[in-house]
Amino acid sequence: MKNLLQIRKKALFALVVAVSIGFPFTSLGQGVSKVGTTVGDFLQIGVGPRALGQGGAFVAAANDISALYWNPAGLAEVSGTEIFVTHSEWLANINFDYIGVGLNMGSKGSLGFSLTRLGVPEMLVRTEDRQDGTGEFFDAADMAAAVTYSRKVTDRFAVGGTVKYVSQRIWNSTASAFAIDLGTQFRTDFFGNLTIGAAIFNFGTDMQMSGRDVRTFVDPDPRHLGNNNAVPANYELDSFKLPLNFQFGISSRPIFTRMHQLTINVDALHPSSNNESVNVGMEYGFQSSVFLRTGFQSLFLEEREGGFSAGVGIHQVLFDKSTAKLDYAYRAAGRLGGIHVIGLALSF
Numbered sequence: 001m002k003n004l005l006q007i008r009k010k011a012l013f014a015l016v017v018a019v020s021i022g023f024p025f026t027s028l029g030q031g032v033s034k035v036g037t038t039v040g041d042f043l044q045i046g047v048g049p050r051a052l053g054q055g056g057a058f059v060a061a062a063n064d065i066s067a068l069y070w071n072p073a074g075l076a077e078v079s080g081t082e083i084f085v086t087h088s089e090w091l092a093n094i095n096f097d098y099i100g101v102g103l104n105m106g107s108k109g110s111l112g113f114s115l116t117r118l119g120v121p122e123m124l125v126r127t128e129d130r131q132d133g134t135g136e137f138f139d140a141a142d143m144a145a146a147v148t149y150s151r152k153v154t155d156r157f158a159v160g161g162t163v164k165y166v167s168q169r170i171w172n173s174t175a176s177a178f179a180i181d182l183g184t185q186f187r188t189d190f191f192g193n194l195t196i197g198a199a200i201f202n203f204g205t206d207m208q209m210s211g212r213d214v215r216t217f218v219d220p221d222p223r224h225l226g227n228n229n230a231v232p233a234n235y236e237l238d239s240f241k242l243p244l245n246f247q248f249g250i251s252s253r254p255i256f257t258r259m260h261q262l263t264i265n266v267d268a269l270h271p272s273s274n275n276e277s278v279n280v281g282m283e284y285g286f287q288s289s290v291f292l293r294t295g296f297q298s299l300f301l302e303e304r305e306g307g308f309s310a311g312v313g314i315h316q317v318l319f320d321k322s323t324a325k326l327d328y329a330y331r332a333a334g335r336l337g338g339i340h341v342i343g344l345a346l347s348f
Contacts, residue, residue, distance in 0.1 A: 016344075033303070037208045038273040039102035039240035040166050040177070041120040042142040045068075047098045048086055049341045053311020054281025055265070055295020057265035060185060060197030061283075062326075065345055068100045068114045068148050071183040071199045072160030075110045075150035078102045078347075081323065086343035091336050095119045102148075112161075116144040138171035148181075154260030156187045164208070166242065173211035179204025180244055186311030195251045208239035230253035244272040249279075261285035265295075278299040281309070289315050293329070311341075322348040 048066035051058035060069045065084040067074030084100045100114040113177040124133040143166075150160030162181040183199035195330060214237060219229035249267035256262075267279040281295025291313035298304040311329030318324055325345040332338050 003243040015141075019222070033275045034273050035214070035303075036273075038174070038241070038243040040142065040168060040202070040242050041273070042096070043179075043202050044164065044243050044271070044273075045096055045118070046092070046243065047100075047313050048084070048329040049343045050283075050293065052290075052315075052331055052341050053293035053295065053309055053327070053329035054265055054283055055156045055279045055297040055307070055309050057249060057267040057279035057281040057295055059199050059247045059267050060182070060195070061194045061249075061263060062185075063065070065100050065102045065112070065347075066343075066345075067150075067160075068102065068112045068162070069098070070117075070199060071111075071185060071197050072148045072150050072162045072172060072181055073158040073183040073185040073199070075102055075112050075160055076104075076185075076320055079104055080348055082345060082347040083148045084345040086341060088341040089332060090118070090339060095122050106177050109149060112148035112149065112150070112162075114144075114146045116146075118142040125158075141167075142166075142168045146181075148193070153159055158185045159183070161242055164204075165194065166204070168207065168209075168315070170209070171190070171213050173209045173213040175207040175209045177205045177207045177242060191252050191254070193256070194251050196249075197251070198248045200246050201246055202242040204242050206239040206327040209237050210234075241272070246270040249319075252263045259287055275301060277304075288324060291315070291327075305336055306332035307334075308332045320348075322346070 008058040038080050046052045046056045047069035051070055062070040062074030063077035064079060067206055080222040082102045086097045086098045090096045095348050097117050100112060102110060102112040104110045110167050112239060122139045125136040125138050133166050145245040146162050146164035148160060148162040150158060152158045160183050165181055167176040179202045181199060181201045185195060185197045187193055187195045195249050203266060214235045216233055217230040218233050220231050221227055245269055251263060251265045253261065263283045265281045269279065270276050271302060278338055279295065280299065281293065283291055283293045285291045293311040295309050297307045307329040309329060311327060313325065314329035315323055315325045327343045329341045330338055
């Protein structure tokens, strides 16, 4: 009974500290947000059912291959080699896919590679004159290719960084940019090995669309007849910044035995394209094989869609040190319905 009371106190303390850190980080009297003022918003789509099942509160808890997205410092916790793929049917029949590979190189650190793709299905081309369609179809796709390096500075402190190439395409027009992510993790011996994590994402160049679709034909002097009324020209499009985001979080394991494991996570977010918010989540594991997860995303954000999430995972040892991980998560999206995410990882 005494041990149980101590565990409960640790869990409550970790939660209170996390909320105390995150609450001042938010602005309850939120003013006008900057939603829709950045480009490449697919970079803000969370990766992996383990993290999404916990409401996206993962910057301090990231210790598997999905750390390639959530906190590059967490890649240092991956032992051996790990391969990860995830797929989700995003909103409006949009497909979101991610693949990541991580390799622990011992004293030289850890190296990772990842590829993100978001695809929009084909749609009929319509114009003002031909509203029923021209007979042509167009689509759109976003892609990011990244290289990550992480290393443990000490047995408690790890740092990591990611360099990525980002591109977007809408029919025959494209835009591209380069960006970096930087992250740190620090593990303590207090309150269930409390881990503190922080990361900044998508610090990079601006993106500007260009290509055949921005071309037009104009009459340079419509006041006179007989001149060339079809001079080729290009629309001058604005450039936009990537969605910069700073995320700070803590993770505590008040219960960690051979039979039962419980992790509680809280993250505070400060994005450039929205107001501040807080993500909370927890994960319960039974014999490190079966996992149940739940969380809530975008606390204190006034204009959010949904927020609740839940998930389940099964991890099975195959042979020697090889492990297969199958995870699933559901994320509510308010009036837009819900999102289902599945992921498969293999470590060896």
